[in-house]
Amino acid sequence: MKSKVAIVTGASSGIGEATAELLTSAGYTVYGTSRNVGKSSRYPFKIITLDVNSEESIQAALKAVIDKEGRIDLVVNNAGFGVAAGGAEESSMSQIQQIFDTNFFGVVRVIKAVVPYMRKQGKGRIINIGSVLGLIPAPYMAAYAATKHAVEGYSESLDHELRTRGIRVSVIEPAYTKTNFEANAPELDSKIEEYAIARKSLSKILKLAVEGGDDPKMVAKVVLKAAEAKHPKVRYAAGKLACRLSLLRRFAPAAMMDKGIRQEMKLDILEKIAG
Numbered sequence: 001m002k003s004k005v006a007i008v009t010g011a012s013s014g015i016g017e018a019t020a021e022l023l024t025s026a027g028y029t030v031y032g033t034s035r036n037v038g039k040s041s042r043y044p045f046k047i048i049t050l051d052v053n054s055e056e057s058i059q060a061a062l063k064a065v066i067d068k069e070g071r072i073d074l075v076v077n078n079a080g081f082g083v084a085a086g087g088a089e090e091s092s093m094s095q096i097q098q099i100f101d102t103n104f105f106g107v108v109r110v111i112k113a114v115v116p117y118m119r120k121q122g123k124g125r126i127i128n129i130g131s132v133l134g135l136i137p138a139p140y141m142a143a144y145a146a147t148k149h150a151v152e153g154y155s156e157s158l159d160h161e162l163r164t165r166g167i168r169v170s171v172i173e174p175a176y177t178k179t180n181f182e183a184n185a186p187e188l189d190s191k192i193e194e195y196a197i198a199r200k201s202l203s204k205i206l207k208l209a210v211e212g213g214d215d216p217k218m219v220a221k222v223v224l225k226a227a228e229a230k231h232p233k234v235r236y237a238a239g240k241l242a243c244r245l246s247l248l249r250r251f252a253p254a255a256m257m258d259k260g261i262r263q264e265m266k267l268d269i270l271e272k273i274a275g
């Protein structure tokens with residue numbers, strides 16, 4: 001039998017790279033994608049150009065895979081970015097639109113392009129990399145959290161639509177992960193002095209959280225689990241912290257959850273200092 005064919009977006013580093021490597025070792029024929037492929041040959045999987053912000057780029061990449069392999073069995077939508085921590089009003093509308101264009105509409109573009117192929121096959125798997133911030137509030141990361149909430153709603157709705165056509169959709173929800181994601185996040189483009197103390201404090205908190213976060217390989221294992229599941233779930237929490245937060249969101253009283261978030265991020269202390 002021919003191996004299953006998988007496409008992983010944003011596969012040049014972090015969770016995407018770890019996922020593409022694990023799928024390759026599990027026997028998949030993997031096409032990892034990146035906006036800028038370069039000449040690197042360090043990947044154990046094929047790397048192709050795909051820009052999730054361009055419908056033309058997506059269509060060209062998928063057609064190239066279909067022409068070569070004849071099918072696409074799995075798509076992992078991982079490409080995305082965040083912005084540095086800060087007040088919601090410190091990002092211009094343009095910056096907010098940019099993050100939605102990649103993190104949410106990029107997912108939508110890829111799915112709209114691949115579903116016709118999967119419908120014709122009569123089966124397929126779509127796995128979207130979300131976040132626990134798609135389940136809980138994220139003070140000072142509002143725009144990023146909003147994109148992940150959107151991915152959650154879209155994924156669950158789409159799974160209902162496509163299930164009878166042999167296509168399943170799942171979303172993976174990691175918490176803090178040891179990648180360069182935070183370090184590479186662009187600065188807010190409309191900074192306001194009143195938020196300066198909060199920005200500085202939260203940047204330190206997030207840096208420490210990421211340094212103590214999960215290995216991307218752990219998230220990759222959850223992706224493989226979802227891809228191979230006979231009866232896949234819509235949501236998969238990835239890691240101990242993500243599992244704990246997911247359970248708390250479902251079962252803890254709202255007031256307890258609210259208090260826990262404010263304590264974890266030291267919001268009340270920050271407000272006193274800023275005030």
